[in-house]
Amino acid sequence: MSAVVTMRPVDTPAIAAVAVTKRFGTTVAVDRASLTVPHGRVVALLGPSGSGKTTLLRAIAGFEVPDEGSVEIGGAAVAGPDVWVEPEDRRVGMVFQDGALFPHLTVAGNVRFGRHRERRPEECLELVGLADRAGSYPHELSGGERQRVALARALATDPEVVLLDEPFASLDAGLRTALREEVVAILRTAGASALLVTHDQQEALSLADSIALMRTGSIVQTGTPEEVYGAPATRWAAEFLGAVDVVRGTVSGGVVTCELGSFPTLSGTLGVVDVLVRPESVAIGPPASGAAEGNGQARAAATVVGRSFYGSEQVIRVELHSGLQLNSRRPSFITWQVGDAVSVWVEGPVTVLACEHP
Numbered sequence: 001m002s003a004v005v006t007m008r009p010v011d012t013p014a015i016a017a018v019a020v021t022k023r024f025g026t027t028v029a030v031d032r033a034s035l036t037v038p039h040g041r042v043v044a045l046l047g048p049s050g051s052g053k054t055t056l057l058r059a060i061a062g063f064e065v066p067d068e069g070s071v072e073i074g075g076a077a078v079a080g081p082d083v084w085v086e087p088e089d090r091r092v093g094m095v096f097q098d099g100a101l102f103p104h105l106t107v108a109g110n111v112r113f114g115r116h117r118e119r120r121p122e123e124c125l126e127l128v129g130l131a132d133r134a135g136s137y138p139h140e141l142s143g144g145e146r147q148r149v150a151l152a153r154a155l156a157t158d159p160e161v162v163l164l165d166e167p168f169a170s171l172d173a174g175l176r177t178a179l180r181e182e183v184v185a186i187l188r189t190a191g192a193s194a195l196l197v198t199h200d201q202q203e204a205l206s207l208a209d210s211i212a213l214m215r216t217g218s219i220v221q222t223g224t225p226e227e228v229y230g231a232p233a234t235r236w237a238a239e240f241l242g243a244v245d246v247v248r249g250t251v252s253g254g255v256v257t258c259e260l261g262s263f264p265t266l267s268g269t270l271g272v273v274d275v276l277v278r279p280e281s282v283a284i285g286p287p288a289s290g291a292a293e294g295n296g297q298a299r300a301a302a303t304v305v306g307r308s309f310y311g312s313e314q315v316i317r318v319e320l321h322s323g324l325q326l327n328s329r330r331p332s333f334i335t336w337q338v339g340d341a342v343s344v345w346v347e348g349p350v351t352v353l354a355c356e357h358p
Contacts, residue, residue, distance in 0.1 A: 015037035029052045042194045043208055046211050073090055093156075100150065107135070113153060129148065160193065204225070244276050247277060248272065250273065276350060287343050314332045
């Protein structure tokens, strides 16, 4: 497959959206949102339904006109004060939730739709593994095959960036998991830059190089999957990204003290804080005696009050003497039963934030 050489400074992002605002009447759908997609990277725009992520994607694609802010694609301004470039001239490839294929065209006809260089559609069908279905029609394909055709069509025009709007949402769970891994592998093989809109936390965490977390029209946190999951900026971000328990504590002298013990913190917050603990950071073991410690942390006595078994893992719910309940995610080969006396301690990272409800 021949390569396409695009002359640009190496640090020019594929997308640079700055302070984009979009209103529909009195409703502010996107509120001064800024987003960068580095060249050759996959960025997930993640948020709950109604957070404004699809509207921001449409503003980048050119399907919506921003009321404020600017958009650059590949270093070229496409929207902003006194600037407007039509969608077809923005060098973006689109993959929609339902594929949006033309039912009267064959697979090859769909992929050839739009401006492309010679042989590029055939290259893209090879890339997505559907060269042998070139003569088929969309209704003859599975849901996963239709989405791969849509991706091939998006790549055939040699876009600066591929925009994917909830592309796996209409598929069943088993197919969705397999296809999303295939699609991202194809994007990486093609060296494409991509912005993936999704409300699925696991999808964003497992596939993207970085995540932009959106809430009520604003981007509230950006970072790698490890950063946004392991160091959430707010309690809302922590709870949206996965299970978390909140323990009240205090910070003094670089040490946070709570019911689970005392440990160092880099938080600059002083006084009363919320200590956010993921279930995988809570260890559980037999009852401890005296001042016994687990991995350097003082153990707290607890009782098992619930257990959910998931095959490869289990989630144990424990209650401390104060009545505080915590979840511990553990491998399934050690069985704990409701009523068992245990000890718990923190063996992984925690997040310390200013207390939201003193």
